[in-house]
Amino acid sequence: MTSWERTPSPGAIRPLRSGEREDGENFPHTPPSAVLGVRDTDPVKRERSFVVLAQRYWKPIYKYIRLRWRTTAIDAEEFTQEFFLRAMEKNVFAGFDPQRARFRTFVRVCADRFVASYQRHRHAKKRGGGMAFVSFDFGAAEIELGAEREDALTIDAEALFEAEWVKSLLQSAVAWLREDCVRKGKGVHFRAFELFHLTEESERPSYEAIAEQLGISLGDVNNRLVYARRHFRAAILMALRECTASEEEMNDEARIVLGASF
Secondary structure (H helix, E strand, O other), rough: OOEEEEEEEEOOOOOOOOOOOOOOOOOOOOOOHHHOOOOOOOHHHHHHHHHHHHHHHHHHHHHHHHOOOOOHHHHHHHHHHHHHHHHHHHHHHHOOOOOOHHHHHHHHHHHHHHHHHHHHHHOOOOOOOOOOOOOEEEEEEHHHHHHOOOOHHHHHHHHHHHHHHHHHHHHHHHHHHHHHHOOOHHHHHHHHHHHOOOOOHOOOHHHHHHHHHOOOOOHHHHHHHHHHHHHHHHHHHHHHHHHHOOOHHHHHHHHHHHHHHH
16 A cells, blocks of 8 residues: 555544635535435436445445455455445435434445345346446455454454445545645645655654655645645545535534544
8 A cells, every 4th residue: 555545544634723724726626415316317417426425335335244244255245246236226325314314324224234135035146247337446445454454353343334434535535635736736735745644653754854855844844734634624525525415414424534623
């Protein structure tokens, strides 16, 4: 894993302090809710929304099934693929009721129900092939599962699902920030963020060390970190808006990811 792919802890990205300002740069556009989009009458919009949700949840679901149901990697891959295929075909996610649970809890419960049912009917003819419209890198997920948790088969599966959901969200925000900074010619901004937030805490360099390494002043280090943190936070909120059904749910999830100070 390269350093930029490491996931910063949620609490590491603090809100701006009084006096810190926007710098005029554009933030990520505000996307529509994919949770609501799966109910759209337009089939193209429904599929697009489903793809967003599948990309966000496939890895937490795969790892959850692997541990909760004590399956082999091959079975967990089959269950995950089939779960999302069935969810798309039957428009399962359109049945979400935000008054009863968070969407991520709803997805996990749906996966449990699916696996329990599917295991009872595995004699039925299996479909061939995968999901052409979204790629699931199960090999990488399995490697992560082993590398992250040597005791993976003894930990609480629900806790892992929650942690994996947060990790997936943060990693997507890191990837967006990196690409956005490169596109705007602000590679130094991302590099400062990478050095300070994506380095192991025990090895995290000081502002002085970052300034020396990047050949900029201490004030520039602070300014570039302010920029990167602000945009990273915006990217998280963008991703959360896609996979929640209401402003209230989005804010509740943001407090979990960004901390009580959100």
